[in-house]
Amino acid sequence: xxxxxxxxxxxxxxxxxxxxxxxxxxxxxxxxxxxxxxxxxxxxxxxxxxxxxxxxxxxxxxxxxxxxxxxxxxxxxxxxxxxxxxxxxxxxxxxxxxxxxxxxxxxxxxxxxxxxxxxxxxxxxxxxxxxxxxxxxxxxxxxxxxxxxxxxxxxxxxxxxxxxxxxxxxxxxxxxxxxxxxxxxxxxxxxxxxxxxxxxxxxxxxxxxxxxxxxxxxxxxxxxxxxxxxxxxxxxxxxxxxxxxxxxxxxxxxxxxxxxxxxxxxxxxxxxxxxxxxxxxxxxxxxxxxxxxxxxxxxxxxxxxxxxxxxxxxxxxxxxxxxxxxxxxxxxxxxxxxxxxxxxxxxxxxxxxxxxxxxxxxxxxxxxxxxxxxxxxxxxxxxxxxxxxxxxxxxxxxxxxxxxxxxx
Amino acid sequence: xxxxxxxxxxxxxxxxxxxxxxxxxxxxxxxxxxxxxxxxxxxxxxxxxxxxxxxxxxxxxxxxxxxxxxxxxxxxxxxxxxxxxxxxxxxxxxxxxxxxxxxxxxx
Numbered sequence: 001x002x003x004x005x006x007x008x009x010x011x012x013x014x015x016x017x018x019x020x021x022x023x024x025x026x027x028x029x030x031x032x033x034x035x036x037x038x039x040x041x042x043x044x045x046x047x048x049x050x051x052x053x054x055x056x057x058x059x060x061x062x063x064x065x066x067x068x069x070x071x072x073x074x075x076x077x078x079x080x081x082x083x084x085x086x087x088x089x090x091x092x093x094x095x096x097x098x099x100x101x102x103x104x105x106x107x108x109x110x111x112x113x114x115x116x117x118x119x120x121x122x123x124x125x126x127x128x129x130x131x132x133x134x135x136x137x138x139x140x141x142x143x144x145x146x147x148x149x150x151x152x153x154x155x156x157x158x159x160x161x162x163x164x165x166x167x168x169x170x171x172x173x174x175x176x177x178x179x180x181x182x183x184x185x186x187x188x189x190x191x192x193x194x195x196x197x198x199x200x201x202x203x204x205x206x207x208x209x210x211x212x213x214x215x216x217x218x219x220x221x222x223x224x225x226x227x228x229x230x231x232x233x234x235x236x237x238x239x240x241x242x243x244x245x246x247x248x249x250x251x252x253x254x255x256x257x258x259x260x261x262x263x264x265x266x267x268x269x270x271x272x273x274x275x276x277x278x279x280x281x282x283x284x285x286x287x288x289x290x291x292x293x294x295x296x297x298x299x300x301x302x303x304x305x306x307x308x309x310x311x312x313x314x315x316x317x318x319x320x321x322x323x324x325x326x327x328x329x330x331x332x333x334x335x336x337x338x339x340x341x342x343x344x345x346x347x348x349x350x351x352x353x354x355x356x357x358x359x360x361x362x363x364x365x366x367x368x369x370x371x372x373x374x375x376x377x378x379x380x381x382x383x384x385x386x387x388x389x390x391x392x393x394x395x396x397x398x399x400x401x402x403x404x405x406x407x408x
Numbered sequence: 409x410x411x412x413x414x415x416x417x418x419x420x421x422x423x424x425x426x427x428x429x430x431x432x433x434x435x436x437x438x439x440x441x442x443x444x445x446x447x448x449x450x451x452x453x454x455x456x457x458x459x460x461x462x463x464x465x466x467x468x469x470x471x472x473x474x475x476x477x478x479x480x481x482x483x484x485x486x487x488x489x490x491x492x493x494x495x496x497x498x499x500x501x502x503x504x505x506x507x508x509x510x511x512x513x514x515x
Binding site: 116164 | 469511
């Protein structure tokens, strides 16, 4: 019985996206596809405990969902033409059936969900709903929006896909370079939603990270020649490897230098590093590969003091030239400070323009503290405290302020 | 599918009044994609196309800035939104103003 339950949970996680994607391709109707997939899983819950888990759960579920779609269309007069189409569609069970050269409906679905004509918010919400099978309530909670607003967003996105004629296909080769980044960005956002976990909501959020890693694996398997897809998967693995050591028993953030490195997931680190090395050998480094290289520098240091800071500073320099992001400039200044001392870090910080972002004054405060310029450090900590929003970080900054403030 | 292309220009649009359309009309007439007029689907189903530094930028919805105004329109018929965007991004006005792509109500 527990085996059957585990098989059901696994089937939902692994097969949901594929079942929905196949039904969308067959019927062209997103809502019908979701309802039929739900119905197929409900059937599995009833019949697997009785008849046993089928040898190929994915094929079983797809067939059940397709039968359900045929039933629904049969009752629907306007669906008649569609019915003939779906009924006539032969249904080879093997993976080799494909007309686009890309052997996966999920990839087509991913590119449809992440079409640049949809807002980024809608792209994330649709990916979570359609590919990961999360409920609107779960997505609303994960993205910190009200459930009715989220539902409205999903309805609008599906309507736009249908009415504006957004195609269900992997774009032609010449459009891939400009669309792959949108897909990668959504997967990265999805991962970050799970990674920036705080106590309370963290169970669901860890699931989001796991889902992002799973989808990044699908993308990498289907686009093995795209080094940034490999770079993203490597980055997610190398960051996820530190998840258990990032938060202490009180739910406070543990800084990288203070983390118990024995609690890092070393199998995940090895896999991430191997992926990254293979991607870098292709000689087309992009922002995800560079970020993965930075994460790998941290993950490979046995102790915090073994970290290769000059290498990290150089990588941030490379990343800054690719992204022109002031947050990256800030990180570069931190790495310079670690590699060449707080005075050099402070100099690197003087060019960074990030109004309203608490980590800028917090970083300046840290350099000033280490230079022994305590009153200037205290001013910078106070400025950071005015801007900070997370409780864990506020506690950390308050502690630091007390340290510099109480000293003579 | 049928799409209306709403061509919007900012203050610089006047400078382009005498530009002609760089062979766009001729190419699209030859492709047989130009049509007449009809009612449009609501604005939230619009996609706005801009071309800047040879990069095609898409936005979800009508995003003409207030200083930009509709200066003209074309009705086209083509396979899907990707083709409509390709057609819109070839229009010279996309490189200085923007073009809102609105699907029509299907009969």
